[in-house]
Amino acid sequence: METLGLMGAGIGAGIVTIGAGMGIGRLAAAAVESIARQPEAANDIRGNMILTAAFIEGVALIGQIVCLLIVLNAN
Amino acid sequence: MTGKYTLLLILSLLISSLLFSQESHHEDSHGEKEEFKIGDMIMHHVLDSHDWHITDIPKGNGEYTPVALHLPWIFYSSRDGVVFSSTHGLEEKGYVAHHDKLYALKEGAHVDHTHSEGHSEVHLDDHWIEENTDHAVSIWDFSLTKTSLQMIIIGILLVLTFGAVAKGYSRNDGQAPKGIQSFFEPIIMFIRDDVAKPFLGDNTYRFLPYLLTLFFFIWFSNLLGLTPFNSNIAGNISVTAALALLSMIMINWNGSKDYWKHIFLAPGLPKFLLPLMVIVEFIGVLTKPFALAIRLFANISAGHFMVLSMVGMLFIMGKGGESVVGATAISPISIGFTAGIFLLEMIVAVIQAFIFTLLTAAFLGMAMESHDHHEAHH
Numbered sequence: 119m120e121t122l123g124l125m126g127a128g129i130g131a132g133i134v135t136i137g138a139g140m141g142i143g144r145l146a147a148a149a150v151e152s153i154a155r156q157p158e159a160a161n162d163i164r165g166n167m168i169l170t171a172a173f174i175e176g177v178a179l180i181g182q183i184v185c186l187l188i189v190l191n192a193n
Numbered sequence: 194m195t196g197k198y199t200l201l202l203i204l205s206l207l208i209s210s211l212l213f214s215q216e217s218h219h220e221d222s223h224g225e226k227e228e229f230k231i232g233d234m235i236m237h238h239v240l241d242s243h244d245w246h247i248t249d250i251p252k253g254n255g256e257y258t259p260v261a262l263h264l265p266w267i268f269y270s271s272r273d274g275v276v277f278s279s280t281h282g283l284e285e286k287g288y289v290a291h292h293d294k295l296y297a298l299k300e301g302a303h304v305d306h307t308h309s310e311g312h313s314e315v316h317l318d319d320h321w322i323e324e325n326t327d328h329a330v331s332i333w334d335f336s337l338t339k340t341s342l343q344m345i346i347i348g349i350l351l352v353l354t355f356g357a358v359a360k361g362y363s364r365n366d367g368q369a370p371k372g373i374q375s376f377f378e379p380i381i382m383f384i385r386d387d388v389a390k391p392f393l394g395d396n397t398y399r400f401l402p403y404l405l406t407l408f409f410f411i412w413f414s415n416l417l418g419l420t421p422f423n424s425n426i427a428g429n430i431s432v433t434a435a436l437a438l439l440s441m442i443m444i445n446w447n448g449s450k451d452y453w454k455h456i457f458l459a460p461g462l463p464k465f466l467l468p469l470m471v472i473v474e475f476i477g478v479l480t481k482p483f484a485l486a487i488r489l490f491a492n493i494s495a496g497h498f499m500v501l502s503m504v505g506m507l508f509i510m511g512k513g514g515e516s517v518v519g520a521t522a523i524s525p526i527s528i529g530f531t532a533g534i535f536l537l538e539m540i541v542a543v544i545q546a547f548i549f550t551l552l553t554a555a556f557l558g559m560a561m562e563s564h565d566h567h568e569a570h571h
Contacts, residue, residue, distance in 0.1 A: 165387070165391060168547075168551065169551065169552070169555060172548045172551070172552060173484075175488060176485075176487065176488045177484075179487055179488055179491035179492070180484070180487050180491075182491060182495075183487060183490075183491055190236075
């Protein structure tokens with residue numbers, strides 16, 4: 119059972135990474151596109167992009183920490 | 194040129210894998226050797242401790258003399274009250290440290306020192322601890338640990354650095370900045386104009402000292418955490434939690450009337466949803482600092498995990514010193530990746546300090562906003 123738990127932690131870490139990658143990827147794509155359309159608003163857009171990326175990252179990291187805790191508590 | 198390097202890389206991989214298979218075959222004859230556990234090594238490096246371990250000097254007969262700074266133990270125990278003790282004086286006072294945790298010894302229990310020569314910590318097993326310690330004695334450990342000492346060092350460093358910067362401003366008043374002052378001026382200006390002002394507006398100067406302290410404290414601690422012999426304090430959840438708690442107090446203390454109204458009595462909400470929304474909004478108040486703490490902790494720890502895993506590759510391939518060729522073969526990869534991650538971590542150090550400061554400023558700005566326009570709707 120313990121190995122199954124470890125496997126779950128590994129798979130979980132992977133899924134979290136997919137989610138965060140998709141989220142930040144879409145965010146960056148949209149931000150770069152809007153900067154290209156309206157270069158004079160680049161500073162505002164960049165600020166908001168970093169802020170939102172930090173939110174997505176925060177959720178992803180909480181997921182990663184949960185996976186890490188599973189591994190650390192297994193042994 | 195690139196082709197040559199690729200060839201070298203593939204060759205070293207091939208050689209190392211060859212050696213590895215040979216070595217694992219060789220291993221069977223004496224299986225009692227203590228195995229190198231990379232997880233334990235990483236945790237030992239990342240966690241807080243009561244010893245500031247610097248290095249080990251080999252004695253020549255396979256043993257090592259550790260060079261370490263033993264930090265004092267300061268704790269409250271329900272048996273003896275407040276106790277100050279050095280690491281070596283612990284046993285006289287009836288306590289023993291095991292895996293950095295303190296236990297009170299039972300009457301007449303003796304610690305076996307036969308295997309502990311040259312080591313600061315005697316090797317005890319959990320079973321021994323279970324049998325020989327008094328669990329009725331509760332201990333609160335307030336010792337100055339490695340992390341707290343490192344925090345004080347960073348505090349002193351900050352005071353020295355920014356004392357010099359401030360002195361520069363009084364000396365070069367009305368003139369161009371000089372020396373260390375000209376290095377920090379653009380950074381301070383960046384925090385003021387791009388982090389604080391967009392969110393705080395007129396209140397910028399009220400909160401700028403806090404935001405600048407936060408930024409430079411986190412940045413300095415992250416950078417120092419990357420240098421040898423230093424402890425990475427932002428990779429300790431207690432430190433980041435304390436920083437986030439400060440921000441949380443700051444945000445809620447300065448919350449406007451509208452901020453609290455939106456939490457407890459959100460306007461325009463159907464009455465039956467109110468109890469549910471109060472809970473949701475209140476959880477929101479707690480998640481913001483929680484996410485701040487976790488983000489900083491996880492980012493910095495992840496970097497250190499990566500660096501230590503890459504360094505650990507040397508020991509895995511080198512069989513803990515047995516196979517010199519294996520270690521040599523893996524060293525280009527190990528050192529290359531470590532250097533790369535170090536460069537990345539230097540960027541992460543400043544980005545994480547920036548994000549922590551930015552989010553604190555953003556939450557502060559949100560909490561202090563008063564929305565007069567909302568009242569006009571209903």
